[in-house]
Amino acid sequence: MNAQRHGYPRFVLAMLLAAYTLNAFDRSILNLLLEPIGREFGASDAQLGFLSGPVFAAFYSTLAIPIAVLADRWSRRNTLVLSLLLWSTMTSLYGLAGSFTALVLARIGVAVGEAGGSPASHSLIADYFPPERRATALGVYSLGAPAGAMLAGLVGGWGGEHLGWRDTMLLAGAPGLLLVPLLFFVREPNRSVAPRSAHDRLAPTLRRFFSLPSFRYLCGACALHSMAMYGASSFNPAYLSRSHDWTGSDIGTLVALTGVGGMAGTFIGGFAADRLGTRRGEARWPLWVSAIASLAVIPVQLFCYLGSGPVMAAAFVLSSLFSFVFFGPTYAVAQSLAPPRNRATAAAVILFSKTMIGMGVGPVLVGLLSDHLSPVAGDHSLRWGLLLAPLFNLFAAALFFLAARHVRADVVR
Secondary structure (H helix, E strand, C coil): CHHHHHHHHHHHHHHHHHHHHHHHHHHHHHHHCHHHHHHHHCCCHHHHHHHHCHHHHHHHHHHHHHHHHHHHHCCHHHHHHHHHHHHHHHHHHHHHCCCHHHHHHHHHHHHHHHCCHHHHHHHHHHHHCCHHHHHHHHHHHHCHHHHHHHHHHHHHHHHHHHCCHHHHHHHHCHHHHHHHHHHHHCCCCCCCCCCCCHHHCHHHHHHHHHCCHHHHHHHHHHHHHHHHHHHHHHHHHHHHHHHHCCCHHHHHHHHHHHHHHHHHHHHHHHHHHHHHHHHHCCCCHHHHHHHHHHHHHHHHHHHHHHCCHHHHHHHHHHHHHHHCCCHHHHHHHHHHCCCHHHHHHHHHHHHHHHHHHHHHHHHHHHHHHHHHHHHHHHHHHHHHHHCHHHHHHHHHHHHHHHHHHHHHHHCCC
């Protein structure tokens, strides 16, 4: 029985990790296929950035909060099951799009489904794992983001070259539909919290969160860091194709390798935050770890967009490692700032910052700058647009450090 008590949370974490991997896979595979999609529909870089970023971000981020409130009051497991069913179905529908508008509508459907995934999962993890193990558990869960990107690189790179983008999309939604029955083995844990009060309503909950300086700075830091991540990930494949004449398979292989680097960074971030925070009794370490990683990635990203050859390829992998460090620590801080009944909502607010601003603004700014410089820089215009990423990370690091100054006073005891 003792082994079952310790083993079952790991099983739950594995199921949630699998769902998040498919979440990231279905979200990311579009980026691998933007070049052939753009050619078929005659879309500009700004339009492709709009499809990759704001179309997804607007619906994902705004719906994540009300769906998280539902998850806080209803079954988090069932919320996740319905979400997975929707986003997997809509991913397959990409392949049937007869126009750019239809592709936009399918992207919206994916966003609506994925909005319910992470908030419910974060709340489940916070109930299954104690505070001293929470950053590690959330770091393991967050491995799904780079793992999904790695899978998207392998499938999207190979499929785009050998199957065509439409057939690749039709197949991409199938794994999620197969996972749905397995999620019914995840039990909803009891929530040992105080009775409901007026503070459980959304408006008072949000006011409480944003009254905390550490939470405000954390949202801003996550938004800026995500602008760099999503702006780069949306256009890295197109940049490698245009500026370096890489094939789809070569690009897919590198994206898969960056996924490995991202997985390493995600685990290192969560593990380091828990280990340093517990050993030193210091609540600021998760934010310091995130800030240091945001600074460390800046020179690496310069190599990505100003270098070439093996050094450039290695820089992409290292950039992914540093970029993904912040996942576990920041999610753990958000959970520590929220009462147990509002944990899914806290996760949704952080995801809103990451997605609405990070994904909604980052790719568009990169695309707009690329289009603006295209008459001068030609096929290399994306190189200069992508150099916005290190600038975003510089400001993100500053906000992580500011959040760390206040977090000890704001943590829920």
